[in-house]
Structure formats: structure tokens, C-alpha cells
Amino acid sequence: MPDLANERVDHRFKGLPPDAEGLTVGELAAQRRSLFTGGFTTPVLALSAESVEHNLRLLEVYAERHGLAFAPHGKTSMAPRLFDRQLEHGAWGITAAMPHQARVYRVHGVSRIFLANELVDAVALRWLAAELDADPDFRFVCYVDSVRGVELMDEALRAAGAARAVDVVVELGAGATGRTGVRTEAECAAVADAVAAVPTLRLVGVAGYEGTMPGADGERVREWLHRLVGLAADFDKAGRFDPAIGEIVISAGGSEWFDAVADVFAEIPGLSLPVLKLLRSGAYVSHDDGQYREKTPFNRVPEEGALQPAFRLWSQVVSRPTPEQAFTNAGKRDAAHDLHLPEAQVVRDARTGEIRAAEGVTVTGLSDQHAWLRTASEADVEVGDWVGMGLSHPCTSFDKWQLIPLVEADGTVVDYIRTFF
Numbered sequence: 453m454p455d456l457a458n459e460r461v462d463h464r465f466k467g468l469p470p471d472a473e474g475l476t477v478g479e480l481a482a483q484r485r486s487l488f489t490g491g492f493t494t495p496v497l498a499l500s501a502e503s504v505e506h507n508l509r510l511l512e513v514y515a516e517r518h519g520l521a522f523a524p525h526g527k528t529s530m531a532p533r534l535f536d537r538q539l540e541h542g543a544w545g546i547t548a549a550m551p552h553q554a555r556v557y558r559v560h561g562v563s564r565i566f567l568a569n570e571l572v573d574a575v576a577l578r579w580l581a582a583e584l585d586a587d588p589d590f591r592f593v594c595y596v597d598s599v600r601g602v603e604l605m606d607e608a609l610r611a612a613g614a615a616r617a618v619d620v621v622v623e624l625g626a627g628a629t630g631r632t633g634v635r636t637e638a639e640c641a642a643v644a645d646a647v648a649a650v651p652t653l654r655l656v657g658v659a660g661y662e663g664t665m666p667g668a669d670g671e672r673v674r675e676w677l678h679r680l681v682g683l684a685a686d687f688d689k690a691g692r693f694d695p696a697i698g699e700i701v702i703s704a705g706g707s708e709w710f711d712a713v714a715d716v717f718a719e720i721p722g723l724s725l726p727v728l729k730l731l732r733s734g735a736y737v738s739h740d741d742g743q744y745r746e747k748t749p750f751n752r753v754p755e756e757g758a759l760q761p762a763f764r765l766w767s768q769v770v771s772r773p774t775p776e777q778a779f780t781n782a783g784k785r786d787a788a789h790d791l792h793l794p795e796a797q798v799v800r801d802a803r804t805g806e807i808r809a810a811e812g813v814t815v816t817g818l819s820d821q822h823a824w825l826r827t828a829s830e831a832d833v834e835v836g837d838w839v840g841m842g843l844s845h846p847c848t849s850f851d852k853w854q855l856i857p858l859v860e861a862d863g864t865v866v867d868y869i870r871t872f873f
Contacts (some may be wrong), residue, residue: 453561456533456870457481462761465855466786467496476870477855487766488800488861494838495767495782497849498859501866503762504537504737510757511736512541518714523566525706525734529850532560534737545591547732551576556872558583558590566703567693568661568732570601570623570632574608574784581614587593593656593701595623597634609652617654618646621701622687624658624680626665627672633660640683644692655692656683657701657728662709670752673709677716680704688723695725703730711749711756735846738762738777742792742844742869763849765794765841767823772835774829778813780839783821786852792844793818800864802836810839 457478461468472480485491485500496826499626515522525564525573526535530553535546537647545564547553551573554565571577584590596602609618622640625633640658647655660680684702685705687693691710700723705713710733717729730786750758758819768784787794796810811826823841825835850856851873858867 454559459870461855466853467494467857468855470645477870481865481867484864484866485701487857487859487865488805488838490865492857492865495765495780496857496866499738499869500760500762501858501860503739503760504534504654506665506760506859507736507762508537508541510759511733514710514714514756515542515731520714520717520729520731522731522733523564523703524601524737525549525568525732526557527553528847529737530871531850532556532858533869534866534873535560535562538737543732544728547734551579553594555579557703560794563587563589563739564591564734565593566730567592567782570595570597570607572601572604574604574611574674577605577608577618578612580618581609581612581616584616584618584781585614590808592621594745595659596620596630596643596647596653597623597625597632599643599646600641601818602650604739606650606652614652616648617652617698619656619701620653620681620838621657621659621703622647622655624660624676624683626660626676628666629666631661631664632828637679637683637686641687641690644687646857649690654694654697655687656697656699657693657703658687659701659703659730661732662704662712663706665795668709670709670712673712674716677704679728680730681716681720684727685721685723688725695726695861697725699726699728700724701728701730703728705733705743707732707733707735707773708747709749711753736844738849740844740846740849741795741842743846744846753761754860756799761842761847763843764797764814765843766800766838767841769825769833769835769837769839770822772833775829777831778825778827779822780823780825780830782823782841785820787841788843788845788852789818790848794823794841794843796838796839797842800831801836802834802838802847807840808832813839815841
């Protein structure tokens with residue numbers, strides 16, 4: 453397993469102090485430098501240590517309270533250090549979407565992986581077969597959503613000489629015009645029949661993803677979740693689950709509807725085997741100041757708690773050409789912008805070090821390497837000041853940074869989060 457603390461700091465990692473060149477990540481972390489006075493250059497993305505810890509604990513408690521197992525989607529951060537923290541906070545395993553992600557997980561010691569996709573790549577299946585055969589403690593589950601997919605998986609696994617069957621769950625599509633997944637219960641049964649007909653696969657449950665359902669609302673999501681649970685019950689009644697599997701997997705739940713998942717999964721009827729009720733939300737670990745601030749289920753159930761946004765992108769004002777306009781040195785290469793523009797939140801005064809609210813400052817656009825700021829009459833910014841921005845959409849924030857400082861509230865950098873996209 454790679455020792456991330458021993459990786460050398462160098463030019464690959466933007467924002468880090470130039471005089472840290474050649475230090476290991478562990479050595480740099482031990483210096484506990486200030487983000488503001490310790491030699492960091494702008495732009496630099498920071499994660500709040502306190503907010504990350506709060507969010508990890510909140511979802512751990514939520515899952516325990518509602519009797520859910522938790523396999524957070526690792527594609528959000530692709531950060532093994534955060535995977536470790538999630539597992540320490542009770543996660544059953546880590547969810548992946550692509551074979552490459554699963555390979556990263558395995559290299560860094562993740563022993564349970566839920567692949568939320570149908571895996572039909574023969575090369576990836578050969579790798580998977582070798583991983584399963586080499587490690588009897590490795591648990592892997594993936595989707596199947598077509599008879600053709602089952603044929604391709606069986607062909608590749610036979611060619612690889614796989615000794616262990618691959619555990620699969622039939623994916624029920626979330627609506628007739630949703631993303632992936634089988635559209636009808638009859639088609640689901642046909643896929644399950646195809647799985648039963650081959651020795652290389654083993655049916656262990658059902659799953660799906662409600663987050664891409666067109667026109668999703670609470671009623672429609674719950675209706676689909678009831679269909680998913682009903683499919684599992686029908687499969688069980690028909691004797692499709694071999695008792696040797698030990699438990700039936702029923703999985704759903706992104707970061708927008710896990711309250712609905714908790715409600716419906718609480719009503720799962722008694723089946724012939726225990727049920728692993730597997731939630732897969734991933735964005736919670738950092739939360740955000742846009743997409744998930746607006747859509748988190750905790751807005752609907754505030755009595756359950758509240759997530760805290762952990763990202764702050766610091767950039768420097770490099771131009772103030774008019775009283776109504778300013779530019780900082782962070783752009784599309786640094787900030788998520790697929791859903792919302794960054795949000796100017798605070799200004800750190802270059803003269804005094806004081807941090808104040810970014811009153812009258814609005815991000816109106818991004819170039820590749822610049823943020824366009826509109827500055828109202830009350831805005832107090834000048835060239836040299838640092839502007840701290842909140843970001844929207846964690847998945848496209850993490851992937852722009854390879855080594856992210858984890859920063860305490862007073863600005864002390866206590867660790868670094870390595871990503872592998």
C-alpha cells in the first residue's frame with residue numbers, strides 16, 4: 453500500500469510553498485504552516501479540517517440511526533486519505549463508478565467495493581478476477597442491467613479463468629427516461645435469469661440511483677424506491693437468492709434523496725435473509741456552497757443535523773481596473789463551474805491580515821485563469837488582497853487539485869489530501 457506521507461512535494465502540486473520542494477508530505481504537514489503566511493501561493497484550494505470531521509461524524513450517526521450501511525461514493529474525492537476517514541467513521545466500503553477507480557481503491561487497501569455500473573470491459577474483468585482470486589477477503593459487488601451485459605461478463609470471466617463468482621445486483625432504472633438500469637420488472641427478471649444461468653456471476657440483490665430521475669421529487673423518488681424494494685421481495689419469493697450469499701443487498705441513495713431512502717428502507721419487509729441496506733452518498737464529506745447546500749436532505753429534516761461546506765478557494769486580486777470591477781488569479785482550471793460560479797465569501801486584507809466579509813463582491817464569470825468580480829460601492833478590495841470563495845459541486849472541485857491542504861480555523865495546515873483522478 454502506498455505511503456502517501458512519504459511522497460515528495462514538487463512542482464506537480466499547485467499552490468504549495470516553493471520552499472517545500474523536496475520535503476515529504478508528512479514532513480511538510482509536521483511543520484504546521486499557516487496557509488496565509490507559510491509560503492503558499494495563490495490560487496490554493498483548502499479544506500476545513502473541522503467541517504470535514506463534522507460531516508464524517510454526521511453521516512456516521514445518521515446511518516446508524518436509520519439502520520443503514522454506508523458505502524460513500526469515492527468518485528467525489530478520489531482521495532484515499534478521506535476513504536480511510538470514512539471507513540474509520542463506520543463506512544461498510546467505498547462505491548466506485550469506473551474500473552480505474554476500483555484499481556485506485558485496491559492499491560490503497562479498500563477491501564469492499566460497490567461498483568455502481570455494469571462492468572463489461574474484458575480487460576477490467578480480467579483484473580477483477582485476479583483480485584478476487586488473490587484475496588478471499590475482498591468483497592466486490594457491481595450492477596448488471598442487461599442480458600447482453602451478463603453474456604459479456606461471463607465470457608470475459610471464463611476467459612480469465614476466474615475461480616470466484618462475481619457478486620452482482622440487478623439495476624432498476626429510475627424512470628422510463630432515466631439514466632442506466634433495466635426499465636421494467638419483467639426485464640429485471642430476464643436479467644436475473646441470465647445471471648442464474650452462468651457460473652461466473654452470483655445474484656446478491658438489487659440497486660439503482662434516483663439522482664438522475666427526470667423531474668425527481670419526493671413522491672416520485674419514494675414511488676421508485678418502493679418499486680426497488682418490491683423487486684427484491686419478488687426475487688426473494690421466487691427463490692432467486694441462494695442462501696449461501698448470507699445477505700440480500702438493496703442499495704440506492706445519492707446525496708440529494710438519502711432521507712427518502714432511509715424512510716422507504718425502514719419499511720423493507722422480512723425476507724429470507726438479512727438485508728444490507730446500502731446507502732451510497734458521496735458529496736457529504738466536503739459538502740459545498742451551491743448544489744448540495746440547496747439540495748441536501750438535511751434541509752428537509754433539520755432536526756437530523758446540518759452539513760458544513762468545507763471548501764474554500766483562495767485567490768489573489770491581481771487587477772482592479774475600475775471601481776466596479778476586479779480580477780483574481782483563479783479560473784476554470786481551479787474552480788468548479790459546471791453547476792454554479794464560485795461565491796465570494798471573505799477578503800483577507802493584504803496590508804493587515806484581517807479577514808472580513810466580502811460585502812459587495814460577486815463573481816460574475818470565469819476565464820481559464822481569472823475570476824471576474826463585480827464590485828459594488830461598499831466593496832473593500834484592492835490589488836494584493838486574497839479573496840476566499842465557496843464552491844459548488846464537490847466532484848468537479850476535487851478533481852482540479854492533486855494535493856489539498858487540510859486547514860484548521862486559524863489557518864494552520866495540519867494535513868494534505870492527495871487525489872487520484
